[in-house]
Amino acid sequence: MTDPQRPFSGDLTRRRFLQGSALAGVSAFLAACGTAGQSGGAATSTAAAGESAAPAASAGAGGTPAAGGTLRFANWLGYMDVTEDGSSYPTIEKFQDETGITVEYGDGAVDDNETFFTADLQAPLEAGQPTAWDLIVVTDWMVARLIRLGWVDAIDTSLTPNFVANLAENYKGRSFDPDTNLAAPWQSGMTGLGYDKAITGDQDSIEVLFSDEFKGKLTYLSEMRDTIGLAAIRLGFSPEELTQEQFDASLADVDKAVKDGVVRQVVGNSYVEDMAGGGVVLAIAWSGDVLTLLVPDQTPEQDFQWALPKEGGMLWTDNMVLPKGSQNKAQAERWIDFYYDPVNAATIEAYVNYVCPVAGARDVMLETDAELANNPLIFPPDEWVARLHQFRATTAEEEQAWSEAFTKAMGL
């Protein structure tokens, strides 16, 4: 399934792995320079052509879709299809050709939510200034925080008919975005059980994460919403409506497991290497990692699997958001509309291998790559979707108090 050409290490820093990783910063910088420099020459000519063509293009839709200009797009590493030699992004090229908009793509500009917030967003937005980006991809809870702070511009949905038509149902009206016009899902992932079947046998219950059965050989995730989410589901709570008491009860179980040494480490993405090295046989794991990271590292004695627990699992989403006051809002909206064309989403999905939020992308992919289209980790079947929970938006006080309580339980 996995393309052997694919640099699987690219996903290493996609989720919070190590904050302030200088390495990722450098590669992101190089990648950003690469696209901008390489597309720069072509862009000036297409941009000129695009501006004159703009009125014609707007005829169909309600508003005026942008043409020409620039789009500065900050995204996570490994989140865009790229040619084998890594020199260009075919889907971005296609967008540039169609719209005349020059994309300055920050591949890996978002290294993790917290660092990106602190380094790229906080200072300018606090001062009421635009950021260096027109479109950013951040995780649900960070979207909620930005919305709460009033640092997000609404998407003009009249300019994004594809987004309105093709957003999968379970993403509509999320608690932090009731009108579905502030955040456009980019990719989702599921949080469930990752395990080495050769040692643990089949696993399908969250219960095993809190038992002594694999003491010292299992890891939790350092993302509060993933770990607490699973703990809450195990206790029969709904992460969508978690109360303070329910949070406390869930946290107490996590705290106990960590204190008793059941949990070996509380980690970001690095459980992957620990599983490959044999020290960890069971982990709270992200669905995409099993597809892209664990399989190539597998030895003959290992058999890495991912399961959505029977009690349920977490669904998290990285969303495209318009940071307040960007000069190129229309260009960003044009990209959102472009991405929500199932053909384009399917092209990106074939590379990215996370859960696709665009309805219709599966139908497109059935024709090009049926095996991928039938993979439940990319297009979860309805019975899976029914078991997936999304962590609710938190108030400012909750956000701080809960993350403080959670980091304490992690040993900090």
Place this chain on the structure above:
Amino acid sequence: MRRTLLFRNAAPYLLLLPGLLWLVVFYVYPAFQMFLTSLYTGNLDTGYTQTWNWGIYGESITEYWPWLFRSIVYGGLATILAFALGFPLAYAIAFRGGAYKNVLLFLVIAPFFTSFLLRTISWKIILADNGLVLGPLKDLGLLPEEFRLLATPAAVIAGITYNFLPFMTLPLYVSLERIDRRLIEAAEDLYAGPWRPQGTIIGTVLGGVLGLVVGLVMDYGPFSLSIPFAIIGALVGTWLIGQAFIRVTLPLALPGIFAGSLLTFIPAVGDFVNAELLGNPQSLMIGNVIQARYLQVTDYPTASALSFILMLAILIGLFLYARLIGTEELTGASI
């Protein structure tokens, strides 16, 4: 004529200027900002206001002294271990390196050509539960199947020791290299012989105590390591260390020991990468706490206060250490 004199008088200050400016812009100003931040109250949504909340220092110490204490213990142990490894290394290069001195020195610095992060990650592969080191030992039945090095305090201390070993070795090398060999010959002419029996006794005691502390901190029990460490100490004290070394080489190496231990200890106490990658929830250090407070909890005042407390604790330790070794002796020895 007059102008030349003026310039000559001003020259030292002019030479200081770039460095001073650099420190003011990148150290003094941020440190001052951090100090102001530590006295703010508020949160992300309401904003932060200056309330001169001095109480935060007391609160932070009461709440986080175990992490501070742990960091100082880990950093201290890593410094001692780096010295135990680095001194023989520097000595061998300086006194027996011969034509290979430069090659050997290059090998000491070579790890710096790889990123700090990558070096630490590669330790995870080397120390993996069934990896290069532990796999064969377990296959031979020398270690129990559940034994692990990763995600233990031992791995954190070992990782810090490894990562900062060149900082210890290089200053030691410089001070050892400068020693006039004729002084040692003179000592030997004056009947400086082997250091027995004091060497045996002191070696055994020092080795035993170090083993005891390392064993306790690394969770291997008080006596598991003290016996082998005591034996090594006895052997070293009996056969490797002579009176000439104690009376000539060691005092002359003091400036290197002083510089090397500071260069190792200060970054080691504040390190968070080794604890995050190689440790477990019971072995996290103050650097991890500060990072989590700053980035995850967005509690900037506490993060700033803790940074300040750490800085202060290190400064006080430094002062005591300088007093202990004695700055006069340092300058005296270097002449």
